[in-house]
Amino acid sequence: MKLYNTLTKQIDEIEPLNPPQITIYTCGPTVYDYAHIGHWFNYVRMDTLIRTLKANDFNTKWVMNITDVGHLTSDADEGEDKLEKGAKREGKTAWEIADFYTKDFLDGMKQLNMLEPNHIVKATDHIPEQVELIKRLEEKGFTYIISDGVYYETSKFEGYAAFAQLDLDGQEAGARLAINPQKHSPTDFALWKFSPQDSQRDMEWDSPWGKGFPGWHIECSAMSMKYLGETLDIHTGGIDHIPVHHTNEIAQSEAATGKRFANHWMHSNHIMVNGRKISKSLDNSIRLKEVTDRGISPMAVRLHVLESHYRSQSMFNWENLEASQNTLKNFYAWADLQFQSLSSQKLTTNYDEALIAFKEAMSDDLKTPVALTIFSDMTNRIEDLGADSVAISKTVPIIEGLLGIGLSDRPDITGAQKSIIAERETSRADKDWVKSDKLRDQLAKEGIGLRDTAQGPIWFRL
RNA sequence: GGCGCCUUGGCGGAGUAGUUACGCAGCGGUCUGCAAAACCGCGUACACGGGUGCAAAUCCCGUAGGUGCCUCCA
Numbered sequence: 001m002k003l004y005n006t007l008t009k010q011i012d013e014i015e016p017l018n019p020p021q022i023t024i025y026t027c028g029p030t031v032y033d034y035a036h037i038g039h040w041f042n043y044v045r046m047d048t049l050i051r052t053l054k055a056n057d058f059n060t061k062w063v064m065n066i067t068d069v070g071h072l073t074s075d076a077d078e079g080e081d082k083l084e085k086g087a088k089r090e091g092k093t094a095w096e097i098a099d100f101y102t103k104d105f106l107d108g109m110k111q112l113n114m115l116e117p118n119h120i121v122k123a124t125d126h127i128p129e130q131v132e133l134i135k136r137l138e139e140k141g142f143t144y145i146i147s148d149g150v151y152y153e154t155s156k157f158e159g160y161a162a163f164a165q166l167d168l169d170g171q172e173a174g175a176r177l178a179i180n181p182q183k184h185s186p187t188d189f190a191l192w193k194f195s196p197q198d199s200q201r202d203m204e205w206d207s208p209w210g211k212g213f214p215g216w217h218i219e220c221s222a223m224s225m226k227y228l229g230e231t232l233d234i235h236t237g238g239i240d241h242i243p244v245h246h247t248n249e250i251a252q253s254e255a256a257t258g259k260r261f262a263n264h265w266m267h268s269n270h271i272m273v274n275g276r277k278i279s280k281s282l283d284n285s286i287r288l289k290e291v292t293d294r295g296i297s298p299m300a301v302r303l304h305v306l307e308s309h310y311r312s313q314s315m316f317n318w319e320n321l322e323a324s325q326n327t328l329k330n331f332y333a334w335a336d337l338q339f340q341s342l343s344s345q346k347l348t349t350n351y352d353e354a355l356i357a358f359k360e361a362m363s364d365d366l367k368t369p370v371a372l373t374i375f376s377d378m379t380n381r382i383e384d385l386g387a388d389s390v391a392i393s394k395t396v397p398i399i400e401g402l403l404g405i406g407l408s409d410r411p412d413i414t415g416a417q418k419s420i421i422a423e424r425e426t427s428r429a430d431k432d433w434v435k436s437d438k439l440r441d442q443l444a445k446e447g448i449g450l451r452d453t454a455q456g457p458i459w460f461r462l
Numbered sequence: 463g464g465c466g467c468c469u470u471g472g473c474g475g476a477g478u479a480g481u482u483a484c485g486c487a488g489c490g491g492u493c494u495g496c497a498a499a500a501c502c503g504c505g506u507a508c509a510c511g512g513g514u515g516c517a518a519a520u521c522c523c524g525u526a527g528g529u530g531c532c533u534c535c536a
Contacts, residue, residue, distance in 0.1 A: 027536080028536095029536080030535095035536085036535095036536085038535085038536055039535095039536050040536085041536075042536040043536075045536095046536095082534095164465095164531090164532095165465075165466085166465080166532085237536075238535080238536030239530085239531085239536080240530090240531075240535060240536065241535095241536080242531085243465095243531065243532065244532090267536095268536065269467095269530090269536095270530075270535085270536065271536090272529085272530095276529090277529085277530070277535080278535075278536085279534070279535060304474095307474075307475065307476095307484095307485075308474080308475065308476090309475090309476085312468090312475085313467075313468075313529080313530075314474080314475080315473090315474065315475090316474095317473075317474075319472095319473055319474080319486075319487080320473065320474045320475090320485090320486070322486075322487095323473080323474070323485060323486030323487075324474095324485085324486085325486095326485085326486060326487095326499070327485060327486075329499060330485095330499075333499075333500095367476090369475065369476050369484085370476065370477090370483095370484095372476095372484085372485085373476075373483070373484050373485090376484070376485075377484090380501095428495080431495070433495055433496070436495090436496095437495095437496075437497090440497085449498075449499075450497090450498080451497085451498055451499085451500060452493095452494065452495095452496095452497080452498080452500095453493090453494090453500070453501095454493080454494095458500085460499085462499085
């Protein structure tokens with residue numbers, strides 16, 4: 001299996017340290033607000049990576065974190081903690097905010113049929129591990145203390161700028177310079193922030209350096225190492241994390257251990273809404289709830305994600321989400337054929353060959369649009385050319401395993417419903433159109449649609 | 463200001479030198495008792511200007527426009 005690697009800037013073969021086991025760490029959400037459609041694109045893509053690894057017989061060990069403390073409103077380690085800010089906004093404690101939006105996020109994962117990570121880990125549950133890691137960095141001389149916290153000295157880490165191909169000199173005009181003159185370098189980042197003197201934080205802990213809370217970056221390193229070891233196989237996240245968060249993770253992890261932190265880095269590009277990026281300031285974020293309120297299935301969202309490549313900056317709009325919903329219905333109608341024996345059993349496509357091509361496309365840097373085209377070909381012209389219900393029933397779980405669009409959650413119709421279809425055929429043979437239409441309406445009420453074809457009646461769930 | 467990326471038909475989106483991608487929408491038609499979310503066909507797309515090639519949407523240079531990061535953000 002091949003995947004683009006941000007570290008090497010090329011498509012690399014995936015070669016885990018201890019095959020068939022493969023370790024994956026995904027940067028999860030900061031739970032201070034609802035997740036929006038852009039977040040979901042990201043996480044569905046990560047889920048697709050896991051599914052494809054499994055299909056390639058890897059034994060996946062997947063960890064996703066929940067950032068519930070320490071993520072400030074500015075990456076320059078200034079501004080408010082997002083959780084504390086959310087708490088103020090809603091008149092709750094930071095703990096309540098974290099709990100509420102964590103639950104909402106996990107619910108969204110279920111709605112989108114995402115696989116469950118082996119571990120979902122919270123930053124606040126791993127304060128001691130983070131403190132320990134900061135201590136290791138301190139012992140090795142990578143830290144310094146200023147009035148508001150313990151900082152990492154990026155200039156001591158050789159190759160700090162390499163991962164993101166940062167031009168540090170060119171950046172000095174940017175906002176990171178002006179803030180906090182105590183920092184030795186604009187790129188230095190907080191490992192531990194001290195609690196303010198004048199106010200009481202909801203979330204704070206004791207540490208060797210004083211009461212406070214961990215910086216955002218250290219949690220991912222500490223938790224990744226705890227659950228997956230000091231070197232992991234694949235680290236994933238949004239493309240925006242390359243210049244700061246992931247650059248810092250590499251710096252602090254490799255400085256502490258002297259080992260490569262992650263061998264493979266996968267980054268999901270951002271999606272655009274109406275040609276613009278999603279941002280708080282543009283107020284153009286879309287929640288999963290808005291999708292379902294419009295009567296669109298979360299599975300259509302999932303299919304829509306797969307219709308573009310994860311490294312391209314794709315467009316989201318409602319028209320095309322509805323297009324995905326229509327396509328999904330066609331796929332479902334095909335899946336329903338696994339229970340129906342048509343008079344002809346000729347296949348439109350050689351499923352064995354198509355499945356190989358399908359899996360190859362998925363395994364080639366997750367070329368989901370190509371894979372979908374192959375799958376789509378398998379579902380076409382069934383009525384004219386016939387369909388082999390046995391072949392379809394064997395194919396459904398394989399496709400579903402990789403795409404996760406709900407193809408498998410479709411049971412056969414009941415015996416009573418089958419009787420109605422048979423009865424309607426009798427009526428039709430007798431040209432009793434009133435009765436046959438009535439029976440068709442009855443089935444429609446039960447969510448079953450019918451198509452009369454040369455192969456006989458075909459049912460599908462509406 | 464620094465560092466990138468992109469520009470394909472109504473919308474989205476593959477392809478990356480020689481083959482009508484595909485999906486949805488639209489139009490026309492077929493099948494059907496009617497119906498269909500079924501089938502067939504159509505619109506003959508690749509920002510613009512140069513260059514290299516037998517051949518370029520696909521490679522190179524330039525221009526225009528858009529857009530991302532550096533600053534909240536997946």
